[in-house]
Amino acid sequence: MPDSFTTRESTTTSVVLLATTPAARLSCGDGTLLDRITGQLAMLPVNEVQVVTPDGGLGADLRGVAKIARISAGAVAVLPADLVAHAEALALLLEHPAHDTGALIFPNAITGPMRPPVRVEGGKIVAAGSSFHVVPEANATFRGLLQAGESDLGTLADIAEELAELADAGKLGPVTPVEAVDLLLVGLVRSGVPVRAASIGLLHADRVAGQHAADTAVAALADVDEARVRLDTAVKQNDGFFATFCVSTWSRYLIKPAVKLKLTPNTVTGVSVALALLAAVWFSAGTQGGRLLGALLFYLSFVLDCLDGQLARYTRTFSPLGAWADGMADRFKEYAVYIGLAVGSTDPGIWRLAVAATILQIVRHYIDFSYAGAVADAARVGASWCRPARSLLESTDARREITLLSLGQALGRRVVGHWIKKIIVLPIGERTALIAVTAAFWNARVTFLSLLCWGGVAALYQLAGRMMRSAR
Incomplete structure (x- = not known):
């Protein structure tokens, strides 16, 4: 009883x-x-x-x-x-x-x-x-x-x-x-x-x-060592290439100090936004030194963007509100940097490039989140109204079949293919690196053209992938 x-x-x-x-x-x-x-x-x-x-x-x-x-x-x-x-x-x-x-x-x-x-x-x-x-x-x-x-x-x-x-x-x-x-x-x-x-x-x-x-x-x-395992698992396991190898390799050592300082994930997100705004200010100066300092600040802003998630997982204090705020902060920081770069450039056509890069990024996020929302809604409807036929008296799950999608997922786990697929979609880490490097060593025009070219390829790749998954 x-x-x-x-x-x-x-x-x-x-x-x-x-x-x-x-x-x-x-x-x-x-x-x-x-x-x-x-x-x-x-x-x-x-x-x-x-x-x-x-x-x-x-x-x-x-x-x-x-x-x-x-x-x-x-x-x-x-x-x-x-x-x-x-x-x-x-x-x-x-x-x-x-x-x-x-x-x-x-x-x-x-x-x-x-x-x-x-x-x-x-x-x-x-x-x-x-x-x-x-x-x-x-x-x-x-x-x-x-x-x-x-x-x-x-x-x-x-x-x-x-x-x-x-x-x-x-x-x-x-x-x-x-x-x-x-x-x-x-x-x-x-x-x-x-x-x-x-x-x-x-x-x-x-x-x-x-x-x-x-x-x-x-x-x-x-x-x-349970404490060590908890620290390791706080680092996102399925992150992008740049975040995995250029940030998470050392940002994990900031987790415990952040805990001792009693910093919350939302506080870290706020500091990340502040650094991005400072980066935008320095980009707007239009000088080589300003772009170099802006690039460094933007990179550090991304480090803290990774740290807030790691801190949330370590302390298990993440929430839907925090995830939403983090996503909104990412968009705000990125577009603020676009404005800073455009303000600091003397190129007469730079604002058209900045607006085009912004629109492309908005479309890419719409492709991502609208598809994810549709999949989640379909899953909820299916779970509520149309549960699959099953019998607890069948010794083997009769619904199993090997599909091309399953085969593709298995092949996707190969190391080289895995990272190529991660990089090609131009996630936030790769965009941060692209903006920082091109702004620091070239100029805003190169930055926006790079974002448009790579982002365009990424959008087509994502759109094709969504259509193929839906068809399957």
Whole structure:
């Protein structure tokens, strides 16, 4: 039966802790594995932790989850008490401000006891398995922690009740009570719910079944520096070429000083804007020295633009408002620099070039964001009105097929092709470098012509890509 033992009012995630296996009572230090994980949860921002104790097998455990999901407000996380994990691994889901639907995974397809296979594509889990459900082309394993966002709680409850009926009827074959959370993940994925794949990376998260395995797993935790991993994961992993190799290699060392100074991401964004405005002022001077100093200030402004995101990820204080403000600041800074360059130039046609570069950049952003918005809307409509047909009694996901798009994504992971695709679209980092270098060593005319030529190619590439993806 569920038993609530801790409450925090400031957050929106509740935890269902499945203490339904004998391993939950294994000794660990001065207590048990159950004591250990409840201690970790007490240090994380969750509303409450409800412990489900053994009370009739797998079907009863799943019904307990369904009951809690139906009455909860906010996200609900489900995890077994026999999970031995770094607190930082649990925080990847429980401390994430989005409180979305996700699951802890490790990007390795080598399965084992209580490490069911999953397949991850585009940061989402598209297939999940159990001892009954097979995953073709698995490329990762599920590590025990599942979270359902508030909008998916009804689906979670329906799935848990359906699975309980199937388990009681013996229709899930070799499935055992230890697989309750694995089955819930299978159900969510097969119901079409987008499940974010939260990779633990160098961290550990393993379920254990015996005392020796528990002792080994706990001892392995000490081999990883959690603080270092948190710092590394604060740096965006899928950034542009210039940002990755010319900024993030050293901006990461500014994160901890920023934390000590109690700087917020929005404060860093504000300083970044101020530096860009100073760059525009120096560009407007029209001298070689002014352009050199402007280029340096504009580069430093971009460094802080990267730092605000890194600080947000490190402190887990990012929000939709902050993301919107950051995006608006990027546009404001860039267009302010355009004006500064145009003011400082004596070329009679420079304002036409500046306006053309501005319009091209606006069109490129419209292509990007309108397409992303359309995809998000389509996903929401599809999830609400047209969930894909699925059956929890099918051992293999019948909806899987290899498409040209999947093949293209696989080829795109090749190192050279990956970076070429990153560079060709002229992201904010490459635009910063292009503006700074051309302004510092040539003049505003070269800057705007470079932006128009490269930006035009990028716009055609993006437009062609959107059309091909839509057709597929």
